[in-house]
Amino acid sequence: MMPVTSYLALGAILFSVGLYGVLTKRNAVVVLFCVELMLNAANINLVAFSKYGLYSNQTGQVFTLFTITIAAAEAAVGVAILFALYRNQNTVKVDRYNSLNG
Amino acid sequence: MEKYFLDYDWTVMAPELIILAAAALLSVIDLLLKEGGNRRLLGWISLAAVIGAGVVAAQQLGDPAYEILSDTYRVDDFARVFKLILLAGTGLILLGSFREMDREGKEARGEYIYLLLAALLGGMMLTSSADLITLFVGLELLSLASYILAGIRRKRTDSNEAAWKYVVMGGVSSAFILYGMSFVYGLTGTTNLYTAQQRLFEAYNSGYEPFVLLSLFLMLLGFAFKAASAPFHMWAPDVYQGAATPVTSFLAVVSKAAAFSLILRVLLGTYLFLLQAGPWQELVAPALLVIAAASMVIGNTAALRQTRTKRMMAYSSVAHAGYMLVPLAAVAGAMLFESTIYYLIAYLFMTLGAFTVLMVVERETGNEHLASFAGLSRRSPLAAAAMTVFLVSLAGIPITAGFFGKFYILIHAVTAREFWIAAVMLVTTVVSYFYYFGVIRMMYFRPPSDGKKVPIPAGAAVVILISLAGTLLLGFLPQWTLDFLGQMDWMSTLSPVRDTLGQ
Numbered sequence: 001m002m003p004v005t006s007y008l009a010l011g012a013i014l015f016s017v018g019l020y021g022v023l024t025k026r027n028a029v030v031v032l033f034c035v036e037l038m039l040n041a042a043n044i045n046l047v048a049f050s051k052y053g054l055y056s057n058q059t060g061q062v063f064t065l066f067t068i069t070i071a072a073a074e075a076a077v078g079v080a081i082l083f084a085l086y087r088n089q090n091t092v093k094v095d096r097y098n099s100l101n102g
Numbered sequence: 103m104e105k106y107f108l109d110y111d112w113t114v115m116a117p118e119l120i121i122l123a124a125a126a127l128l129s130v131i132d133l134l135l136k137e138g139g140n141r142r143l144l145g146w147i148s149l150a151a152v153i154g155a156g157v158v159a160a161q162q163l164g165d166p167a168y169e170i171l172s173d174t175y176r177v178d179d180f181a182r183v184f185k186l187i188l189l190a191g192t193g194l195i196l197l198g199s200f201r202e203m204d205r206e207g208k209e210a211r212g213e214y215i216y217l218l219l220a221a222l223l224g225g226m227m228l229t230s231s232a233d234l235i236t237l238f239v240g241l242e243l244l245s246l247a248s249y250i251l252a253g254i255r256r257k258r259t260d261s262n263e264a265a266w267k268y269v270v271m272g273g274v275s276s277a278f279i280l281y282g283m284s285f286v287y288g289l290t291g292t293t294n295l296y297t298a299q300q301r302l303f304e305a306y307n308s309g310y311e312p313f314v315l316l317s318l319f320l321m322l323l324g325f326a327f328k329a330a331s332a333p334f335h336m337w338a339p340d341v342y343q344g345a346a347t348p349v350t351s352f353l354a355v356v357s358k359a360a361a362f363s364l365i366l367r368v369l370l371g372t373y374l375f376l377l378q379a380g381p382w383q384e385l386v387a388p389a390l391l392v393i394a395a396a397s398m399v400i401g402n403t404a405a406l407r408q409t410r411t412k413r414m415m416a417y418s419s420v421a422h423a424g425y426m427l428v429p430l431a432a433v434a435g436a437m438l439f440e441s442t443i444y445y446l447i448a449y450l451f452m453t454l455g456a457f458t459v460l461m462v463v464e465r466e467t468g469n470e471h472l473a474s475f476a477g478l479s480r481r482s483p484l485a486a487a488a489m490t491v492f493l494v495s496l497a498g499i500p501i502t503a504g505f506f507g508k509f510y511i512l513i514h515a516v517t518a519r520e521f522w523i524a525a526v527m528l529v530t531t532v533v534s535y536f537y538y539f540g541v542i543r544m545m546y547f548r549p550p551s552d553g554k555k556v557p558i559p560a561g562a563a564v565v566i567l568i569s570l571a572g573t574l575l576l577g578f579l580p581q582w583t584l585d586f587l588g589q590m591d592w593m594s595t596l597s598p599v600r601d602t603l604g605q
Contacts, residue, residue, distance in 0.1 A: 004288075015281055022274055031270055038277035045284035054305060055291020060284075063235050063293060067280060070242045074276070077246050078269045081253050085262040097263045100340040 007048030015041035028085075028092040032078045039071040110170040114162065114177040117155035117185055118226050124151030125219035132212030141211040145200050148215045152193040152222070159185045167594045173294055174233035176599065179590040181230035183443055184363040188229070191356040191450050192222045198458045198565035199348035202465065210254050217254075218352065221247035225360035232371070232598070234283045234293040237364065241279070241328070244360055245272050248353060252345040264344025271337040275327030282320030285313055286372070295371040296598035303375040315381060318373055322389065325368070329361040330416075331423040332396040339404075342416035347464055350412060351457035354419045355450050362426060362446065366439075369430060370596055377433065390431035391523050397424025398530040405537045411460055412470050414537055415453075418496060421534060422449055428511050428523055435518030439592040440584060441510040447583065448495070448503035448576050455569030456492040458562050459485050466556045475541055477550025485558060486545045488566050495573045497538040498531050503576035510584075 014037050021034030043064045050060025086092060112119075128144050135141065159182050167178035196218065224243030231237045249272060253265025287293060289310055290301035306314045323334065330338040342350045369386075376382040401421030408414040426449070429435065429442045460470060462485060467474035479486040495502035508531065515524045558566070576583055 011281075011284075015277070018277070019274070022270065028266070032273075035270060035273035035277065038274065039280060042277060042280040042284045045281065046287060049284065049288030049291075053288040053291055054310075055301070057291050059291070059293055060287055063283075063287065066235050066239060070239065070246075073246055074242065074269070074273055077249050078273065081249065081262065081265045081269055084253060084256045085259075085266050088257070088259045088262055097266060099260055100263055100267075100344050 004048055004052035007044060007052070011041045011044040011048070013041075014038070014044065026094050028082050028094050028097075031094060032075060032082065035078070036071060036075060039067065039074070043067055043071075111168065112170070114165075114168050114170065115175070117159040117189070118223060120151055120155040120158065121219055121223045121226065124148060125216045125223060128212065128216040128219065132216070135212070141215075142200070144212055144215050145196060148219055149193060149196050151219070152189055152196065156186060156189040156193065159189065164589065164591070167591070167599045169232060169599045173296075173598070174236045175227075175230060176232035177230050178594050178599075180363075180367070180439070180592060180595040183587070183590060184229040184359065185226050187359050187443075187446055187450060188222060188225045188356050191359065191454065192218060192352070194454050194458075194565050194568060195348050195352050195356070198351075198454070198461065198562045200561040201559040202346070202348055202461055202562075210256070214251065214254055214348075217247045217251050221251065221352070222356065225356055228360050229363040229367070231367075232295050234286065234295065234298075237295075237368070238276075238280060238283065241364065242276060244357065245276060245328075248272075248349075248357055251349045251352065252341055254349065255346055260344040261346065262344075264341045267337055267344075268341045271327065275324040275334070277324075278320050278327070279324030282317045282322075282324065285317035285320070289313055289317070294598075295368065299372045299375055302372065303379070306375070306379055311381075314376075315385065318376075318386065319389070321368060325361065325365045326393055329358055329365065329423045329427075330420055331393050331427060332400040332420055333393075335397065335400065335420040335423075338420055339413045339416040342419070343410060343412045347412070347457060347461040347470075350415075351454055351461075354415065354457065355453050358419065358423060359446050359450070362442065365427075366430060366442070367595070370433075374596060382433070387431055387433070390427055391520065394424045394427035394431055395523060395526045397421060397427065398526055402530045402533045402537075405534070408537070409472050410470055411472055411475070411541065414472070414541075415456065415460070418534070418537070419453070421530065422453075422496075424530075425508060425511055425527060428520075428527065429514050432515045432518035432520040432523065435514035435516075435520075437510060437514050437517075439590070439595075440587045441507075441514045443587055444510050444576075444580075444583060445507035448507040448573070451569045451572035451576065452492045452495040452502075452504055455488060455566055455573060456496065458565045458569065459489040459492070462556060462558050462562050466554075472541065472544055473551075475544040476548040478545040478556065481550050481554060482556040482558065484563075485556060485566070488570050489545060490542050491570055491573055493538040493541055495577065497535050501574075501577045503573045503580075505577060506580040507576075510580075 018034045018037030025031050046060040046064045163182050169176045221244050224240050227240030249269040252268045253262050255261035289305040290298040327334040398421050401417045405414050405417035429438050464470045495504035498504045498508040
């Protein structure tokens with residue numbers, strides 16, 4: 001179980017960095033990057049487990065292919081929405097997107 | 103015996119295939135139609151596809167569970183009932199929004215329809231997947247289509263902003279779910295939910311206890327996000343307010359039902375062994391109960407001070423997510439599946455009805471402030487009367503669907519001896535009377551700002567009548583639905599299908 005811990009640590013660090021970024025960054029593009037970091041942290045886990053997991057096999061790598069594709073689609077949708085927002089608001093500062101409130 | 107592509111009985115997937123074909127066909131037809139032309143045809147095709155898929159799914163009810171594609175895709179009664187709920191919700195939304203989308207999204211009418219079908223397809227895949235990969239793909243198909251739908255009025259800032267908040271929050275919750283799934287895979291080496299259950303049990307007993315729980319709680323966090331239950335509900339009010347009203351009702355009804363099928367499938371299919379192993383009672387049940395109670399308290403109290411009806415309905419849907427989590431949290435009770443599904447059906451009718459009336463009123467007055475309901479009883483007696491029934495049902499007053507929904511959940515909670523959650527539920531229900539009756543007071547006891555009649559488009563009128571009939575029928579004759587749900591084979595949800603090989 002020794003070799004897998006370093007990969008898991010890397011995954012955990014990436015995940016935490018991503019989460020921290022989503023919660024604190026004020027640039028919308030950076031926020032999207034951070035979401036991608038979180039998704040890729042899970043990918044690192046999956047690939048590490050497919051080599052060093054309790055039952056190591058190829059399924060994890062196949063899973064990773066699916067999640068990479070989905071993450072790309074998610075990024076595309078996110079950027080498209082950001083474009084539309086930028087056209088209307090002329091800013092990428094997240095804290096200026098505050099027209100919705102109760 | 104190894105089974106190959108064509109050895110499977112593909113007819114079990116017919117509902118999904120119909121929706122898939124319709125969505126693909128519509129996107130091509132939309133390209134061929136000339137720009138700015140009439141898109142009414144697309145609406146009718148999509149409605150026909152949804153009805154066709156619903157009929158096929160209904161005919162398959164009661165058939166034995168069947169797994170195809172190397173046991174990754176599982177069609178059992180649980181999946182079929184959820185599929186019917188999703189199809190009914192989407193069909194009613196399509197029917198009710200024909201006129202609305204003509205006005206709201208002139209340039210995106212075709213996209214609206216086939217994205218709705220794509221989201222529906224994702225939801226249907228979600229309900230019947232028995233594999234982490236299929237589950238994740240279905241979830242993301244639903245989510246990605248919903249993100250675009252939320253921002254479909256792309257010239258409007260509030261719509262864009264809603265879509266932005268939704269895509270960021272949704273992305274984070276997907277990442278949590280995926281991160282949790284990666285640990286499940288790591289401990290079990292499989293992505294099949296049922297095989298994972300056995301191997302997680304072994305892993306749990308051989309010292310990987312923290313990782314088993316970590317995977318569960320990471321996923322639970324993401325699920326709570328998707329179902330819009332507190333404390334992960336922050337996105338719901340903003341997204342519900344900014345999105346076009348038909349899209350809001352889709353998120354409130356179809357998306358939420360799909361999220362609940364996901365929660366039930368994963369928790370019961372993969373983590374039920376924790377019930378024997380112990381930590382369910384010590385950790386999982388309290389966590390679920392706290393989420394449920396927090397949703398009820400936060401949803402119902404935050405709704406009190408809203409002046410916009412869509413925001414109010416968003417908080418109300420947070421509260422309803424709390425009610426629907428109670429059966430799962432008190433898993434030992436008498437009617438786990440029946441009470442959850444009964445509530446989902448009741449919630450479908452009353453919420454869709456309320457949103458359709460809201461859409462009609464919003465269309466007439468141009469905004470969705472509480473004040474635009476003033477004097478609705480004089481401007482449109484039918485709409486006001488129907489809205490009153492829906493709100494009374496949402497509040498859970500007797501002889502409506504909502505009352506029996508809450509009643510069965512209470513019975514379930516009490517038979518599981520979870521008395522405090524039942525008490526929270528009763529108290530918060532009483533709190534919810536204030537804001538639901540606020541709308542009724544507005545409709546009947548406030549003078550209208552102008553005496554103009556509110557016209558109801560034909561499609562919306564049909565949806566209001568169907569929802570009204572559903573709400574009242576479930577309220578007067580709850581036993582029918584309960585007997586019907588009782589005939590389903592729920593227990594097969596808990597165990598893998600053994601006889602798919604070599605039959």
